Amino acid sequence: MDLGTPTSYLTLTAGARVYSADEQELGSVDEVRCAPDLDIFDGIIISGGPPGQRYVDAEHVQEIFEQGVLLKLSAAEADALPTSA
DSSP: OOOOSBOOGGGOOTTOEEEOTTOOEEEEEEEEEEEGGGTEEEEEEEESSTTSSEEEEGGGEEEEETTEEEESSOHHHHHTSOBOO
């Protein structure tokens, strides 16, 4: 799993791959929830597998890279995340 150099939520774009802490690909970023003017990163919406779109709070994001996101959650924990409305 090579995601490139660590970077910021400010450069994260839709389509970036999302991986669990146990290195399972969970899907991709659909949306970055943030308030850049206030330098607040709230989280991401991911999709690409059951149960559909899921919201990942910023506290569950381990690190953001040029080509993807690594979560602090295992694949099983990520599957239990709330679906996005």
